[in-house]
Amino acid sequence: MHEGIAMTRSSNRRCRVPRVAAVALGTLLLGACAAGPDYRGPPKVDTGSGWTQPDTAAQAPAALSTWWTSLGDPTLDRLVAAALSDNLDVRQAQARIAEERALRDRAAGGYAPSVDVSGSVTRRRQSKNGPLPIGSIPGLARDQTIHDAGFDAGWEIDLFGATRRAVQSAEASMQAAQEDAEGVRISIAAEVARSYLSLRGAQRELAAREASVQALAQTADLVGKRFDAGDAAQADVDAAQARLDAASAGLPAIQARLRAAALGLGVLLGAPPERELALLDTTAAEITLAPIPVGQRADILRRRPDVRAAERRLAARSADIGVATAELFPKLSIGASGGFQSLDASQLFESASQTFSIMPLISWRVFDGGRVRAEIRASEAREQQAAFAYEKAVLAALGDAERALSDYQLDLDAVRRQQAARDAARRSYVHAQTRYAAGDIALTELLAEERVLRDAEDGYVRTHTAAAIDLVALFKALGGGWDSATAATNAHGQGVAGPQPPARHEEPSRG
Structure with a gap:
């Protein structure tokens, strides 16, 4: 069963390659167009x-x-x-x-794309009477110090x-x-x-x-x-x-x-x-x-x-x-964020502290x-x-x-x-x-x-x-x-040396 799962994942990875290439090619073709x-x-x-x-x-x-x-x-x-x-x-x-x-x-x-880098140290106390049962979860302290270091990136294609x-x-x-x-x-x-x-x-x-x-x-x-x-x-x-x-x-x-x-x-x-x-x-x-x-x-x-x-x-x-x-x-945006988060400053940059997310968005x-x-x-x-x-x-x-x-x-x-x-x-x-x-x-x-x-x-x-x-x-x-x-x-075309197409257009280009 594990072999079947591994084969399926490998097959999925192989299938993703042409799909990603197709998406990238389509994006480039669309990017070559300009409205108006x-x-x-x-x-x-x-x-x-x-x-x-x-x-x-x-x-x-x-x-x-x-x-x-x-x-x-x-x-x-x-x-x-x-x-x-x-x-x-x-x-x-x-x-x-x-x-x-x-x-x-x-x-x-x-x-x-725009990229923001941030780092913070947050000291917080959580409520025992809140939605998270702090008092009944072993090993989870009510008072915590959270160390964060990471980036946020956004790109509108x-x-x-x-x-x-x-x-x-x-x-x-x-x-x-x-x-x-x-x-x-x-x-x-x-x-x-x-x-x-x-x-x-x-x-x-x-x-x-x-x-x-x-x-x-x-x-x-x-x-x-x-x-x-x-x-x-x-x-x-x-x-x-x-x-x-x-x-x-x-x-x-x-x-x-x-x-x-x-x-x-x-x-x-x-x-x-x-x-x-x-x-x-x-x-x-x-x-x-x-x-x-x-x-x-x-x-x-x-x-x-x-x-x-x-x-x-x-x-x-x-x-x-x-x-x-x-x-x-439509507008296509890609957001990504990543970094490190840990309750212990000495473990902040370990692999177990890594965080990552990517979010394509079409609006x-x-x-x-x-x-x-x-x-x-x-x-x-x-x-x-x-x-x-x-x-x-x-x-x-x-x-x-x-x-x-x-x-x-x-x-x-x-x-x-x-x-x-x-x-x-x-x-x-x-x-x-x-x-x-x-x-x-x-x-x-x-x-x-x-x-x-x-x-x-x-x-x-x-x-x-x-x-x-x-x-x-x-x-x-x-x-x-x-x-x-x-x-x-700074040479620019002038409409005085001979016939020139008019600057107005009957309908805008859709790309």
């Missing part, structure tokens, strides 16, 4: 046939990632480098990336891809944070350049305005002397003084803008505001403005971090649908009042919102680039016209000086020509500064400052 839709890229967005501005240079722009170096100002290069290193918005964006990376790692931890989808969502969210950080870098570089060019422009504007005030002061003084001599009326004196006072009244506003730009640069560099006040005592050559090649219009969408971030958020919301859909299906939510399906519909709605947000980001990027390109091209025309007016005023002033030296005109006429020249110079400086700031806006709209090396590392 597979993300296939963003929706196709019509980017048009090209730039709307005529005569736009469409060849690929050069050195776009460090566009500020093309302006030829070492001080600007220093300021931008310092801002990209120390600006607090940039550092905060890097911290957000670290947070999203940690959340991704936490989601990936769902693939692995990812049968229908809930963990996989959660990891996909977290990964896409982390990549969106990386793109947001690139966007912050672009914005900070542009803001530093804008503030610096505003400062230099205000310096030149202040110099031109002071020269104009000086010319008006000379005119007012001459008119006053003629009034004293009886050759001018009081109205002429008042008019000359009014022009002088009006021009002088504009000086404090320019000085305020100048100082505000310097203080703002200090903050942008992550330093006290006064850090760059020394710039007020220095000068720099005027930057050269010229048309720039902007590349194909659709290409800017690959460089714009806001578009790339919107695409990554769409991918995350698509994966969230799978996380919600997985709740419709299936068969009724929940429709909460899971409602969550799936909510996830699908969030995906649609993300798809619309992506399309909006694409169109907004195109609009920004078109406006910036149009503004800069018109600025170049305005600068050329203002420069021509300034040059003409200079020639006219030279002629007036010659005529005054020959005694053909009075000093008042010469000073009037000088005022025209100073006003033309002031107008040119303001127009040139506005064009330089719009050039910065154009570089920013084109994705200038975009790090191509980072983009290659």
Whole structure:
């Protein structure tokens, strides 16, 4: 009989092997499936046939990632480098990336089992009047000290891809944070350049305005002397003084803008505001403005971090649908525990003190009042919102680039016209000086020509500064400052280079 029992146990062990293998194979096959839709890229967005501005240079722009170096100002290069290193918005964006990376790692931890190790010593006294008849069981003491050491392990097998989808969502969210950080870098570089060019422009504007005030002061003084001599009326004196006072009244506003730009640069560099006040005592050559090649219009969408971030958020919301859909299906968990338990500490780790248990558990939510399906519909709605947000980001990027390109091209025309007016005023002033030296005109006429020249110079400086700031806006709209090396590392499919399957799906995959 014992031999028969032994043969039966041996046979059972042999039969268990293929059953275990079958279960393991089935688990692997099921684990290869993932509930919810597979993300296939963003929706196709019509980017048009090209730039709307005529005569736009469409060849690929050069050195776009460090566009500020093309302006030829070492001080600007220093300021931008310092801002990209120390600006607090940039550092905060890097911290957000670290947070999203940690959340991704936490989601990936769902693939692995969890194990808790514990140890305890319990001193207890049992009741003689309780369900266990302590007093009538020989050798069983009422007072006991129990020593425990062991572990508890649990593992939920990812049968229908809930963990996989959660990891996909977290990964896409982390990549969106990386793109947001690139966007912050672009914005900070542009803001530093804008503030610096505003400062230099205000310096030149202040110099031109002071020269104009000086010319008006000379005119007012001459008119006053003629009034004293009886050759001018009081109205002429008042008019000359009014022009002088009006021009002088504009000086404090320019000085305020100048100082505000310097203080703002200090903050942008992550330093006290006064850090760059020394710039007020220095000068720099005027930057050269010229048309720039902007590349194909659709290409800017690959460089714009806001578009790339919107695409990554769409991918995350698509994966969230799978996380919600997985709740419709059964869950398989395996729990195991083991260790040692003994009333005598010296016998705790003997084989007779060993304990062990394993418990497979299948759970299936068969009724929940429709909460899971409602969550799936909510996830699908969030995906649609993300798809619309992506399309909006694409169109907004195109609009920004078109406006910036149009503004800069018109600025170049305005600068050329203002420069021509300034040059003409200079020639006219030279002629007036010659005529005054020959005694053909009075000093008042010469000073009037000088005022025209100073006003033309002031107008040119303001127009040139506005064009330089719009050039910065154009570089920013084109994705200038975009790090191509980072983009290659974090390359994601964009729905702007050609036909792409829509991101929405008619029905979720069941694996």
